[in-house]
Amino acid sequence: MTDQPGQARDVVRYERRGPIAIVTMNRPRYRNAQNSAMTYALDDAFYRAADDSEVAVIVLRGDGEHFSAGHDIGTPERDIDKTFPRRAGLWWDHVGRPGAESRFARESEVYLGMCRRWRELPKPTIASVQGACIAGGLMLAWVCDLIIAADDAFFADPVLRMGIPGVEYFAHPWTLGTRQAKEFLFLGERIDAHRAHQLGMVNRVVPRADLEAETVDIATRIAAMPPLGLALAKRAVNQAEDLMGMRDGMDAAFGLHHLAHAHNAEVGRDSLAGHDARSMRDAARTTDGS
Secondary structure, rough: OOOOOOOHHHHEEEEEOOOOOEEEEOOOOHOEEOOOOHHHHHHHHHHHHHHHOOOOEEEEEEEEOOOOOEEOOOOOOOOOOOOOOOOOOOOOOOOOOHHHHHHHHHHHHHHHHHHHHHOOOOOEEEEEOOOOEOOOOHHHHHHHOOOEEOOEEEEEOHHHHOOOOOOOOOOOHHHHOHHHHHHHHHHHHOOEEEHHHHHHOEEEOOOHHHHHHHHHHHHHHHHOOOOOHHHHHHHHHHHHHHHOOHHHHHHHHHHHHHHHHHHHHHHHOOOOOOOOOOHHHHHHHHHOOO
């Protein structure tokens, strides 16, 4: 689906269905955890859809049981020390840089920078979410204009367990409201699709068996609208959100996020406070009984 060499061709699939581009994260074995290869393959797919005049709406989905379990912090294909062509900013290549020079440069590009890039895509985007949408998975869903959730979907940002105040694309107060954002972060517990709908985080909840059909139906109806009108409406809402402080708030939270990484590295054994995917999963099971 992409001109990237090797692995990047496999981790994201791209499909056209009339005026709809369907972008599928394709690491189901690892619950679609996001390594850099996937991030850049997603960027290829979104750019391809943006550049195709026949595409009116873009759907983002995950193959397998889960939408995305978040950033790749422990699979055999983790590629944190590999160089990729930078697209979202002008920070230097993180590879070979020490400490915060590496972490800040990399996360400015592949997390905050990429998400902001995709949020501004001038075509409507729909996240079609089933199963886990955790931490970095939230970032991918939140940059989309609409979220359609299966009734088995669940959402969580558990990174406070690492001493980190939320994921890099810090949209929590604007997506959930301030008090619910604090509860979501302070407890790190999962919320199910119906609770997410009550909070306004998702647009619709449908049976898992109907998720694809419902998403495509909504995308098809949106695609019938004038493309410039859709682009301008999206820009107007995004600008209003930014005028409510979202962009500046994210910048502030991103700095605190990296203060937490640096603190962890200084007082502990690594920037994640010793956690990996397994320990985070086990902690979640202990606290929410899942």
